[in-house]
Amino acid sequence: MKLLSADAYVDGVRAGDRAMLARTITLVESELPRHAALAQEVLTRLLPATGGSRRVGISGVPGAGKSTFIDALGMHLVKAGKRVAVLAIDPSSTVSGGSILGDKTRMARLSREEAAYIRPSPSSGTLGGVARKTRETLLLCEAAGFDVVLVETVGVGQSETVVADLVDFYLVLMLAGAGDELQGIKRGILEVADMLAINKADGDNKPRAERARSELRAALHLMRPGAEPEITTCSALEGTGIEKLWTSVETQLGRSAVSGAMERRRKAQQVQWMWSMVQDGLRAALRAHPEVSALVPTLEADVREGRATPTSAALRVLGAFLPETRA
CATH class of the missing domain: 3.40.50.300 (P-loop containing nucleotide triphosphate hydrolases)
Known part of the structure; x- marks a missing residue:
């Protein structure tokens, strides 16, 4: 996907340009790290609208x-x-x-x-x-x-x-x-x-x-x-x-x-949204962690075959990701 400037995305969406709206949604949906910062800039600038x-x-x-x-x-x-x-x-x-x-x-x-x-x-x-x-x-x-x-x-x-x-x-x-x-x-x-x-x-x-x-x-x-x-x-x-x-x-x-119930509901949703994104980020960081990635195949096999309990395997994953939690 060829990236445009933030101005191009913002102006296109504000103008109601359907093609530009589609391109902006594609940008926001992208999982590529290099697209994330631009997507957030565009969203932030569009928030007042x-x-x-x-x-x-x-x-x-x-x-x-x-x-x-x-x-x-x-x-x-x-x-x-x-x-x-x-x-x-x-x-x-x-x-x-x-x-x-x-x-x-x-x-x-x-x-x-x-x-x-x-x-x-x-x-x-x-x-x-x-x-x-x-x-x-x-x-x-x-x-x-x-x-x-x-x-x-x-x-x-x-x-x-x-x-x-x-x-x-x-x-x-x-x-x-x-x-x-x-x-x-x-x-x-x-x-x-x-x-x-x-x-x-x-x-x-x-x-x-x-x-x-x-x-x-x-x-x-x-x-x-x-x-x-x-x-x-x-x-x-x-x-x-x-x-x-x-x-x-x-x-x-x-x-x-x-x-005022609608405004209160939307504000509560914004906070819930923030924590959902935190959870998504932690999940992604956990799976990308090299020590966790190395452990997961063995641990999943051990849990599947009954050689380890789900709890003990989860504690090992968390210990690899957060060394301070190790017993």
Whole structure:
């Protein structure tokens, strides 16, 4: 990748140049040390232009139709005059490390809109399927003038609550048959969801979707008494319920902004972000440490074959990395 000046990246993003935005995201996503300093300079200079978008995370049970839903929601927002960025976090290929789902092909209408920008990004094995650089990418999209940033996560489960540290509002898509699907969804994600939307509420499935809403409401009343999230139904295929859903999202975000809760949440997220980056840096330094690198193959084999306990092996790794911790 040919590097440009910091001015070129900053000016291009601020001008809303899509090609330059893509190049800047690629720079920020780069794992090459020589790109890191330039990426951070660009981000720092763009910070004053960030913070103006609605940040919405979207997750859901398998088969809930997340990409089809985002396509429908994005089209609704574009028609309402909004500029929409979608950060679609794909599972990483174990061969190339790249995205394997190809969300652009599953958001056919939205991908053709000039006011929309879709950025598939490999999860790189990061907890919750939220790519490590997604935070920076979100800021770049805000600096480029997008009004709404949608973050689509890989799947659903305890680790998916990580996305709550990125966004202002967390929407979870469900399917009819709530009693069964509660078996496949972790409690943690329901504890942080701001709204549940039962998708595919169309045709013969509409009555089942209404029953599912009642079942979910009863379950969440027990799980989150007094703080139950709103539960709605919609059909991304037919486009029904989408406008009502977004109106409710904006209403809740408006209240959060007025009360100061949104600002407090974002400030807390910034601190959490800092510590996440510290942990990432320590993990990278640990794996790059020559003495640790020499020890790891033997220790992993010993643990695998039962010749050493995981605890004793971990202590040896830490002792090699931090000699002062050795017994």
